[in-house]
Amino acid sequence: MDYAVTVDQLSKTFGTFTAVDHISLTVDYGEIFGFLGANGAGKTTAIRMLCGLLRPTSGTGTVNGFDVNRQYEKIKPSIGYMSQKFSLYGDLTGRENLRFYGAVYGLSNSRLKDRIAELTAMLELTEFIDRLTGPLPVGWRQRIALAAAIIHRPRIIFLDEPTGGVDPVFRRRFWEILYSLADEGVTLFVTTHYMDEAEFCRRISIMHQGKIVVMGPPRQLVAAHGLPNLQETFIHLIAERPVDG
Amino acid sequence: MGKVRWIIGKELRHILRDPRSLVIAIIMPIMMTLLYGYAINLDIKNIRLAVLDYDRTSASRDLAARFHHSAYFTRPLAEAALSDPEAALKRGDAHAVLIIQPGFAEALRDLAPYQLGLSLDGADANLSSAAAGYSNIIIRQFLADQLPDGATLPGVTLSQRVLYNPDLKSSHFFVPGLIAVILMMISALLTSITIAREKESGTMEQLLSAPVRSHQVILGKVIPYIGLALVDGILVLVIGVFHFGVPFAGSMALLTVFGLVYITAALSLGILISALVRTQQVAMMAALVVTVLPSVMLSGFIFDIKNMPPMLQAITYIVPARYFLLIIRGVMLKGSGLAVLWVQAATLIALTAVLLTAAAKRFKMKIG
Numbered sequence: 001m002d003y004a005v006t007v008d009q010l011s012k013t014f015g016t017f018t019a020v021d022h023i024s025l026t027v028d029y030g031e032i033f034g035f036l037g038a039n040g041a042g043k044t045t046a047i048r049m050l051c052g053l054l055r056p057t058s059g060t061g062t063v064n065g066f067d068v069n070r071q072y073e074k075i076k077p078s079i080g081y082m083s084q085k086f087s088l089y090g091d092l093t094g095r096e097n098l099r100f101y102g103a104v105y106g107l108s109n110s111r112l113k114d115r116i117a118e119l120t121a122m123l124e125l126t127e128f129i130d131r132l133t134g135p136l137p138v139g140w141r142q143r144i145a146l147a148a149a150i151i152h153r154p155r156i157i158f159l160d161e162p163t164g165g166v167d168p169v170f171r172r173r174f175w176e177i178l179y180s181l182a183d184e185g186v187t188l189f190v191t192t193h194y195m196d197e198a199e200f201c202r203r204i205s206i207m208h209q210g211k212i213v214v215m216g217p218p219r220q221l222v223a224a225h226g227l228p229n230l231q232e233t234f235i236h237l238i239a240e241r242p243v244d245g
Numbered sequence: 246m247g248k249v250r251w252i253i254g255k256e257l258r259h260i261l262r263d264p265r266s267l268v269i270a271i272i273m274p275i276m277m278t279l280l281y282g283y284a285i286n287l288d289i290k291n292i293r294l295a296v297l298d299y300d301r302t303s304a305s306r307d308l309a310a311r312f313h314h315s316a317y318f319t320r321p322l323a324e325a326a327l328s329d330p331e332a333a334l335k336r337g338d339a340h341a342v343l344i345i346q347p348g349f350a351e352a353l354r355d356l357a358p359y360q361l362g363l364s365l366d367g368a369d370a371n372l373s374s375a376a377a378g379y380s381n382i383i384i385r386q387f388l389a390d391q392l393p394d395g396a397t398l399p400g401v402t403l404s405q406r407v408l409y410n411p412d413l414k415s416s417h418f419f420v421p422g423l424i425a426v427i428l429m430m431i432s433a434l435l436t437s438i439t440i441a442r443e444k445e446s447g448t449m450e451q452l453l454s455a456p457v458r459s460h461q462v463i464l465g466k467v468i469p470y471i472g473l474a475l476v477d478g479i480l481v482l483v484i485g486v487f488h489f490g491v492p493f494a495g496s497m498a499l500l501t502v503f504g505l506v507y508i509t510a511a512l513s514l515g516i517l518i519s520a521l522v523r524t525q526q527v528a529m530m531a532a533l534v535v536t537v538l539p540s541v542m543l544s545g546f547i548f549d550i551k552n553m554p555p556m557l558q559a560i561t562y563i564v565p566a567r568y569f570l571l572i573i574r575g576v577m578l579k580g581s582g583l584a585v586l587w588v589q590a591a592t593l594i595a596l597t598a599v600l601l602t603a604a605a606k607r608f609k610m611k612i613g
Contacts, residue, residue, distance in 0.1 A: 083450050096255075103247070104251060
């Protein structure tokens with residue numbers, strides 16, 4: 001069957017530092033995949049390779065059927081990427097940001113207009129869409145950044161810590177939106193530090209020092225280690241490992 | 246090209262909405278031009294010159310009058326009290342002392358060798374070299390007027406003339422130089438800051454995750470600044486020509502072409518810098534040190550390259566402003582064309598080609 005994402009022995013080294021060390025995984029279409037790991041575990045580097053922003057040192061992978069080593073320019077139009085910092089232009093309004101990114105993805109003016117109206121309704125942005133994004137509260141900026149990442153209706157969305165610094169109410173609402181996207185068949189590849197969020201994922205992987213340590217449905221991982229919850233399991237898996245292990 | 250247009254539009258919004266960039270782009274060039282024009286007057290006038298006339302003839306009095314009737318020299322306040330030139334200079338009563346020993350009138354009549362004495366206050370080097378220069382001119386004019394037509398003073402072969410800028414007005418020099426500096430500043434400084442800003446805020450990563458090529462990003466980002474640089478160049482030119490009366494003797498088309506070549510060199514430097522740094526702050530410092538400062542200090546704008554130590558002279562060869570300055574001064578003040586300026590033009594083009602290639606390579610690598 002077709003996979004949204006396949007990764008086989010993918011590695012990335014910077015000089016002598018190995019950021020991503022032979023990771024392998026597959027993600028189904030329509031799946032919410034949680035890509036977990038401590039800070040500096042190599043998550044962002046891995047996502048950048050999958051988004052076509054960085055070339056792998058070795059290994060292979062496909063995103064939407066396109067090769068990450070050779071067809072990265074074809075990957076770009078088919079995916080959405082929401083990076084760690086909500087990458088909006090603070091001196092532009094929400095609408096201007098969306099129009100800009102929409103145009104970069106090649107949307108025509110009329111389609112762009114409809115799409116922005118649709119996203120404004122879906123993400124409840126009516127009140128904020130015509131304000132400069134710079135001074136907006138983080139939660140609203142994050143929603144506009146999500147709108148920018150999905151403006152071209154990508155089949156796969158990569159979200160790198162999309163909820164960092166956002167309050168719990170906003171986080172909950174954000175995940176409801178992600179769920180509704182998944183219901184439409186969109187694949188979500190998400191990194192997070194919040195274990196309650198990780199439990200929303202169908203499957204998760206935990207990364208440590210460039211390697212994937214474990215992978216599977218969250219409940220199954222918790223049960224396998226005999227710990228009370230995912231938080232304890234995560235800490236157990238990360239903290240118990242020697243550095244450079 | 247559609248995507249480039251959108252990036253240009255976005256970039257223009259950034260410029261228009263950021264009061265700081267507007268100040269740098271529009272207000273600063275105007276301020277600098279007016280400042281250089283009025284406040285920083287490099288023309289040296291009213292040098293206090295004491296004349297010690299031991300000859301006491303009509304010829305010697307005529308010479309002294311020549312000095313004091315020129316705009317450059319004035320009489321010191323207490324000339325009658327002057328007897329010791331050294332003391333006068335030391336006290337600051339005079340900047341220069343002209344000593345006319347007895348025998349001046351006879352020497353003129355007999356065309357005999359004769360030496361006038363000029364003591365200068367070297368503490369102010371600019372002032373004293375200007376005083377020496379002006380004195381030479383006045384003395385030569387005086388001699389030429391005294392002698393019958395066709396006769397020459399024995400031993401005098403040098404004929405000093407000041408061409409193109411006969412009044413030695415510094416505005417004629419600073420306006421072309423200022424254009425070179427401002428074009429460099431707008432092009433290199435602002436582009437490197439705008440690219441670094443996108444890297445710093447993470448929008449560059451977002452942009453590159455979209456189906457847009459790096460050359461489209463670069464084009465979209467530099468085109469507004471090329472426009473801005475041209476507007477600034479014209480602004481300074483207009484103020485210079487119409488307000489300060491700087492001549493424009495040559496071809497506007499030629500100047501525009503080389504202005505664009507020079508802007509390309511500056512943009513390449515800006516892109517190179519932004520490829521090497523991560524933050525706006527560092528980009529700004531690097532651009533100031535690598536592009537703006539050399540354009541001011543090492544281009545011949547303010548300091549004469551011939552008088553620099555060999556090390557610094559060697560560096561000036563890779564400063565694009567050095568070549569552009571000769572081109573713009575040549576075109577504006579002398580009306581020179583390519584026949585005269587081809588060496589500078591060819592060197593500037595070669596230097597620009599090298600910088601552009603390096604910038605393109607470096608930017609691709611960074612993204613790849």
